[in-house]
Amino acid sequence: MKFSKKSEYGLRALLELCETYGGRVLQRHEIAERQNIPVEFLEQILLALKRAGLLASRRGIRGGYSLIKSPEEITLGQVIRILDGPLAPISCVSRTAYQKCSDCPYATKASCPLQEAMGEVRDAIANILDHYTLSRFALSKQAEGSYAHHKRS
Amino acid sequence: MKFSKKSEYGLRALLELCETYGGRVLQRHEIAERQNIPVEFLEQILLALKRAGLLASRRGIRGGYSLIKSPEEITLGQVIRILDGPLAPISCVSRTAYQKCSDCPYATKASCPLQEAMGEVRDAIANILDHYTLSRFALSKQAEGSYAHHKRS
DNA sequence: GATTTTGTCTAGTGAGTTGCTCAAGAATTC
DNA sequence: GAATTCTTGAGCAACTCACTAGACAAAATC
Numbered sequence: 108m109k110f111s112k113k114s115e116y117g118l119r120a121l122l123e124l125c126e127t128y129g130g131r132v133l134q135r136h137e138i139a140e141r142q143n144i145p146v147e148f149l150e151q152i153l154l155a156l157k158r159a160g161l162l163a164s165r166r167g168i169r170g171g172y173s174l175i176k177s178p179e180e181i182t183l184g185q186v187i188r189i190l191d192g193p194l195a196p197i198s199c200v201s202r203t204a205y206q207k208c209s210d211c212p213y214a215t216k217a218s219c220p221l222q223e224a225m226g227e228v229r230d231a232i233a234n235i236l237d238h239y240t241l242s243r244f245a246l247s248k249q250a251e252g253s254y255a256h257h258k259r260s
Numbered sequence: 261m262k263f264s265k266k267s268e269y270g271l272r273a274l275l276e277l278c279e280t281y282g283g284r285v286l287q288r289h290e291i292a293e294r295q296n297i298p299v300e301f302l303e304q305i306l307l308a309l310k311r312a313g314l315l316a317s318r319r320g321i322r323g324g325y326s327l328i329k330s331p332e333e334i335t336l337g338q339v340i341r342i343l344d345g346p347l348a349p350i351s352c353v354s355r356t357a358y359q360k361c362s363d364c365p366y367a368t369k370a371s372c373p374l375q376e377a378m379g380e381v382r383d384a385i386a387n388i389l390d391h392y393t394l395s396r397f398a399l400s401k402q403a404e405g406s407y408a409h410h411k412r413s
Numbered sequence: 414g415a416t417t418t419t420g421t422c423t424a425g426t427g428a429g430t431t432g433c434t435c436a437a438g439a440a441t442t443c
Numbered sequence: 444g445a446a447t448t449c450t451t452g453a454g455c456a457a458c459t460c461a462c463t464a465g466a467c468a469a470a471a472t473c
Contacts, residue, residue, distance in 0.1 A: 108340070108385075110261055110349045110378075112461060118374060119364070134419075143363050148462050154421070166420040167470025183377055187261075196263045210296050211272070213401075220400035221271060224336055224392055225263075231384040232261075239377055247373035248366075265432060287448070301433050307450070319449040320441025414473100421468070430459075439450070 132171030285324030
């Protein structure tokens with residue numbers, strides 16, 4: 108019941124990209140160094156986020172990545188689903204990737220105990236993550252002292 | 261972000277054991293057949309639940325497994341932790357198996373954005389599963405028609 | 414237009430986990 | 444003591460995770 112490193116790295120990378128939102132682009136190695144992420148692995152993550160429409164990129168000598176949606180519009184739920192797949196703890200309660208369980212004796216019945224319980228869990232997780240915006244997420248970063256920024260200074 | 265088959269099978273097995281709670285024992289193959297679970301795999305699960313103190317077993321010709329705690333006292337959270345490990349989506353927010361993240365640049369800082377978000381998720385999951393008793397869980401089973409029981413008839 | 418600097422794409426890989434199987438042994442009952 | 448059941452431990456194929464490597468494509472600069 109864990110999120111993968113992919114999601115973790117992805118979210119940490121977006122933390123950096125939030126900061127330069129509207130401004131300059133960030134290169135893979137900048138993000139990788141600041142967030143302590145293996146650069147080639149990070150690349151795959153950034154590309155996935157790009158394909159999903161969150162990031163834009165430019166190649167060449169002044170290239171890099173940048174956010175193309177406002178941090179207010181992006182939720183942690185979106186990001187995690189892109190990188191880790193559906194949030195649901197079992198696939199028969201997934202809204203985004205439903206799959207009927209093949210071996211469960213309740214599959215054909217009106218109600219399934221597991222579905223009921225796991226449905227609640229799914230809803231709780233989605234409820235938090237689909238309302239947790241990147242901008243709120245990035246706030247916690249500014250809280251700590253040694254990284255202090257002058258916003259738009 | 262999925263629960264394993266182990267947890268799923270374990271919970272489904274307990275569904276059967278709830279029904280005979282206080283009465284007769286159930287043998288592996290009975291549970292396996294009714295719940296459509298590979299018997300040798302189920303065995304490992306039952307033994308884990310036994311070691312954790314939820315089940316008792318008797319060997320020999322009239323042997324089998326039985327619940328030794330009341331379904332009111334057992335929560336889904338307990339069962340899942342036994343079979344799947346901690347509920348926390350990342351280990352740096354686990355209450356039962358905390359581990360400081362080694363590579364995260366916020367590990368030494370006062371606050372970590374990821375920890376804050378994932379802490380909320382952890383709490384939500386634990387809040388549901390640690391209050392979801394087996395007796396409530398088993399209720400959904402009785403709801404469906406073709407399995408109708410006369411309780412203590 | 415050639416070189417350098419970036420991103421893009423595909424494939425591979427070692428370690429670990431999942432989901433299950435097998436076989437030998439120990440307790441219990443009849 | 445024979446049959447039946449749980450107990451233990453090992454084994455294993457398939458898959459996933461977290462990276463790594465390398466060839467390629469575009470953009471900027473000289």
